[in-house]
Amino acid sequence: MPGSRIKHLLHCCLLITVVVLFELGTGGLRLWGDGPAADLNPWEAYGTPVTILLYLLRLVALLPLPQVIFNFFGLTLYNAFPDGVTLKGSPLLAPFICIRVVTRGDYPQLVRSNVIRNLETCDRVGLENFQIEVVTDKVLRLGPLAPPQQRRLRETVVPSAYRPKSGAMFKARALQYCLEPGVNELTDTDWVVHLDEETLLTENSVRGILNFVLDGKHHFGQGLITYANEEVVNWLTTLADSFRVADDMGKLRLQFNAFHKPLFSWKGSFVVTQVGAERAVSFDNGPDGSVAEDCFFAMRAFEKGYSFGFVEGEMWEKSPFSIRDFVQQRKRWMQGILLAVHSPKIPVRHKLLLAISCYSWVTMPLSTSNVALAALRPIPCPPVMDFLCAFIAAVNLYMYVFGVLKSFSPYRLGVSRFLLCIVGALATVPFNVLIENWAVLWGLVGNKHRFYVVSKEIRPPIVV
Structure with missing residues (x-):
């Protein structure tokens, strides 16, 4: 310390x-x-x-x-350089946690290798009451895994004919499918950890998630993501993403620790949600809520009065591998946030700072x-x-x-x-x-x- x-x-x-x-x-x-x-x-x-x-x-x-x-x-x-996260309770007492990964199914080997690594990380921490759910547009067939790992893995394929009521698209469509009756197997007191297909858990992040759900004070949580771990594919985009790391530790941490509200929104990976609150907010927010579905969801949850907190620990991701992808990523974020800001579904007082x-x-x-x-x-x-x-x-x-x-x-x-x-x-x-x-x-x-x-x-x- x-x-x-x-x-x-x-x-x-x-x-x-x-x-x-x-x-x-x-x-x-x-x-x-x-x-x-x-x-x-x-x-x-x-x-x-x-x-x-x-x-x-x-x-x-x-x-x-x-x-x-x-x-x-x-x-x-x-403290911008906290020590490793210490568990504040037994993993055996934690509610059920679903680690949900959404993918289009274009990179099955990537998804499989990251699922195996995340399963091993959870095992090292001693997490017992959990499963990893891969939500995909294409059948991946991630098995065969070792029997203990296989029973903790669920693959959910979104039918091509599925259409949410509001016309939600893309990732929002897949996330909403998981909440539909007959598909959802979770209770309202369970928790979901939302990851992108390239996101890797760390032992500290799993401990932070356990502390967050055992504490149970907030309905939604957000944690830190870093981009310079293991092999760096593109140094230019990785160094440019160092700004996002500071943004997580600065703006996002203050808004969640001091105000417990997404005053400036949040981002869609390393998100922890209580199932009942997620179902009440919904991802079925139409086309305008589908480009930056994370931002739109946070603003709707803010409007409904749900509480947010900051999750200790960090997860790992990679920065875009090419300049073209980097530009496309930023363009989509800007367009999606603009759609959320201009949406009449979100009152002005809740989206003013955004x-x-x-x-x-x-x-x-x-x-x-x-x-x-x-x-x-x-x-x-x-x-x-x-x-x-x-x-x-x-x-x-x-x-x-x-x-x-x-x-x-x-x-x-x-x-x-x-x-x-x-x-x-x-x-x-x-x-x-x-x-x-x-x-x-x-x-x-x-x-x-x-x-x-x-x-x-x-x-x-x-x-x-």
């Missing part, structure tokens, strides 16, 4: 140092007089239309402020234009605006550093390679900005009711 606290303290000092240096370097903190544009009259220099546009673009840059504040306090108020976060993403091409415009067309701004803009940039920049600190270990890589990963993560920031802008522009003009599935399987090289 002391070592954990020291790591957290050093991380907080580093975060504050980055913020202060960024504020001083960009003029957000004016300790030595006014800014360079203080004596400029933009109304005379640029004309009224251009000046109004410049100030509007500067205001657009403040849209990420709510989520940046949540990330800042989430990363500082809670909407602000989403539009900070949609307007990213406009906000990033300030980098060039600040040099080409400087304008005098109130000190508080300059301070907040620098604060947003500094925290977002540090999140890439934190993601590397959390995902990689100097003992595993060596100090030199570890430091190189930090530099590499910072070097991917321009790439990530470019990708996000590309995804936004493509997503705004493309079909919003498509579900692109990224490649998940590492294909072995062909030897001739």
Whole structure:
């Protein structure tokens, strides 16, 4: 525990140092007089239309402020480097847990190998009352497994003729099929752990899930996912995803630990749900709730007053293997969240922070234009605006550093390679900005009711 606290303290000092240096370097903190544009009259220099546009673009840059504040306090108020998870009760006393993996069935070998690994992880922790359910559009025939493993495995094939009442599609359709009478074998007091087909359990995450369901205070839970474990397929996308690791430990952890509500939504893997609450919320939310079914589900659960908590431990996933998949993934997320934000089924008061976060993403091409415009067309701004803009940039920049600190270990890589990963993560920031802008522009003009599935399987090289 002391070592954990020291790591957290050093991380907080580093975060504050980055913020202060960024504020001083960009003029957000004016300790030595006014800014360079203080004596400029933009109304005379640029004309009224251009000046109004410049100030509007500067205001657009403040849209990420709510989520940046949540990330800042989430990363500082809670220990960012906790020790391993300790069980708070016996696994024998835990309610039944169904680990549900949804797949289209395109990668049977991947699903089989991950199912075996997840079964072995559960056995090492001592989990007894559980099963792994693979929900697939295509028959996989994952057996034969060892008899103890085979009895814990259930394969559910979604019939091609199945149509939910609201017209839900894609993954939402498969998840809703599992809740239908005659298909669902779980009771309302059982629990479901939702995973993607490439998600791997760790012993810490299984202990965290057990603690969460034994505690029973909340209906839904979310945990941390990291992307740099074992073999790294694409270093560029993996380092870019270090931001998502920090987002889990910052914004998501604060909203669930302090408010117990999905103020900014959540993501669809490493989700823990109580069956009765999941059935009441439902995944049958029509086409608009099918592209980012996790986001739509969370907002509906928020509206219905269900409680959320943060689950200890972490799970492992892989970042997209190609730049094309990376862009397609971001585009689908943005389109799905936009559909949720614009849906009349979700009251405005429940999606306000999500909407602000989403539009900070949609307007990213406009906000990033300030980098060039600040040099080409400087304008005098109130000190508080300059301070907040620098604060947003500094925290977002540090999140890439934190993601590397959390995902990689100097003992595993060596100090030199570890430091190189930090530099590499910072070097991917321009790439990530470019990708996000590309995804936004493509997503705004493309079909919003498509579900692109990224490649998940590492294909072995062909030897001739």
